[in-house]
Amino acid sequence: xxxxxxxxxxxxxxxxxxxxxxxxxxxxxxxxxxxxxxxxxxxxxxxxxxxxxxxxxxxxxxxxxxxxxxxxxxxxxxxxxxxxxxxxxxxxxxxxxxxxxxxxxxxxxxxxxxxxxxxxxxxxxxxxxxxxxxxxxxxxxxxxxxxxxxx
Amino acid sequence: xxxxxxxxxxxxxxxxxxxxxxxxxxxxxxxxxxxxxxxxxxxxxxxxxxxxxxxxxxxxxxxxxxxxxxxxxxxxxxxxxxxxxxxxxxxxxxxxxxxxxxxxxxxxxxxxxxxxxxxxxxxxxxxxxxxxxxxxxxxxxxxxxxxxxxxxxxxxxxxxxxxxxxxxxxxxxxxxxxxxxxxxxxxxxxxxxxxxxxxxxxxxxxxxxxx
Numbered sequence: 299x300x301x302x303x304x305x306x307x308x309x310x311x312x313x314x315x316x317x318x319x320x321x322x323x324x325x326x327x328x329x330x331x332x333x334x335x336x337x338x339x340x341x342x343x344x345x346x347x348x349x350x351x352x353x354x355x356x357x358x359x360x361x362x363x364x365x366x367x368x369x370x371x372x373x374x375x376x377x378x379x380x381x382x383x384x385x386x387x388x389x390x391x392x393x394x395x396x397x398x399x400x401x402x403x404x405x406x407x408x409x410x411x412x413x414x415x416x417x418x419x420x421x422x423x424x425x426x427x428x429x430x431x432x433x434x435x436x437x438x439x440x441x442x443x444x445x446x447x448x449x
Numbered sequence: 450x451x452x453x454x455x456x457x458x459x460x461x462x463x464x465x466x467x468x469x470x471x472x473x474x475x476x477x478x479x480x481x482x483x484x485x486x487x488x489x490x491x492x493x494x495x496x497x498x499x500x501x502x503x504x505x506x507x508x509x510x511x512x513x514x515x516x517x518x519x520x521x522x523x524x525x526x527x528x529x530x531x532x533x534x535x536x537x538x539x540x541x542x543x544x545x546x547x548x549x550x551x552x553x554x555x556x557x558x559x560x561x562x563x564x565x566x567x568x569x570x571x572x573x574x575x576x577x578x579x580x581x582x583x584x585x586x587x588x589x590x591x592x593x594x595x596x597x598x599x600x601x602x603x604x605x606x607x608x609x610x611x612x613x614x615x616x617x618x619x620x621x622x623x624x625x626x627x628x629x630x631x632x633x634x635x636x637x638x639x640x641x642x643x644x645x646x647x648x649x650x651x652x653x654x655x656x657x658x659x660x
Contacts, residue, residue: 327586327588327628328586329549329550329584329585329586329660330547330548330549330585332543332547348585348586349585349586365543365544365546365547366547367547367548367549368549369549369552369588369660371630373552373658373660375548375549375551377544377545377547377548377549378544378547379541379542379543379544379547380543382544393590393592393630393632393634394605394632394633394634394635394637395637408540408541408543408544409544410541410544410545410547410548412548412551413499417499428487428521430485430487430505430521430525431487431489431503431504431505431519431521431527432503432504432505433489433501433502433503433504434501434502434504435499435501436499436500436501436502437494437499438491438492438494438498438499438500438501439491439492439493439494439495439499440489440490440491440492440501440512441488441489441490441492441537441540441541441544441545442488442489443486443487443488443489443540443541444485444486444487445485445486445487446484446485446486
């Protein structure tokens with residue numbers, strides 16, 4: 299019973315107490331970077347070449363000729379096409395239990411996803427939002443395009 | 450005939466409340482006139498095709514067939530259809546081309562209750578080094594696993610000890626400068642399914658995930 303209580307209390311403590319520590323931890327790394335790719339973090343825009351760290355809270359932004367591929371700590375693979383904005387809203391991954399959460403939002407543009415260990419461990423762990431919909435992931439590969447039509 | 454006084458005064462304020470509530474809706478309708486261009490597509494997975502649930506404006510669709518697609522219309526409703534590989538290439542070419550290489554795992558096996566790995570495992574090390582060399586910004590994750598003999602806590606500690614041991618060995622063997630992280634999965638992910646407390650050499654392993 300005590301261990302149940304501890305395991306229930308622990309995520310709450312982590313959520314309340316370590317929000318900044320959680321944010322500072324690497325969520326993933328950029329493996330592919332073409333054309334203009336930037337990361338917006340704490341109001342600052344940084345160039346994002348291969349090897350750059352991606353953190354919870356980052357906005358990943360590509361230019362008209364840009365595309366970028368990111369490998370996350372749970373082996374989720376997210377890649378973004380030109381003129382896109384992807385927000386990494388939340389990334390928490392326990393490498394022992396594979397518990398956690400991965401929430402991202404595609405504000406505009408195109409996104410390709412190969413889900414990783416988080417989605418495999420629990421079907422509700424990974425969601426991708428767009429301005430029009432919420433996508434729930436059941437261990438899979440999928441594509442997302444969002445934006446206003448040109449006509 | 451006369452509404453109670455309280456109700457009388459309530460009518461305009463209720464109207465105001467409703468107008469306030471409706472205002473964002475009006476903006477949505479205006480934005481909707483430009484038309485949304487949303488498209489969501491489920492791809493066939495490497496091992497199996499999973500599923501994607503699409504929820505929009507209280508409507509929910511499940512995509513569970515390869516190339517099943519959903520469009521969100523200007524009214525916010527979800528239209529399901531089936532797309533093709535060619536169409537997907539046209540719409541998502543650059544995003545698909547930017548996908549990082551799939552992570553690959555190698556395995557080193559251990560003698561029972563020890564952190565000593567078997568001789569043939571040492572040959573795998575060369576393959577690991579080759580894999581690291583051909584990846585951009587490579588990382589390795591060293592993940593210890595155990596068989597199902599002993600408690601969860603015991604095996605968590607043992608799996609981490611094995612992973613640490615492998616990290617040391619790889620360092621001694623002159624692993625290239627890459628990001629290394631270590632994890633212990635304990636007995637949660639056996640390669641061979643067994644009942645609890647069954648010794649199984651193939652489960653006493655360390656996984657080297659290169660990504």
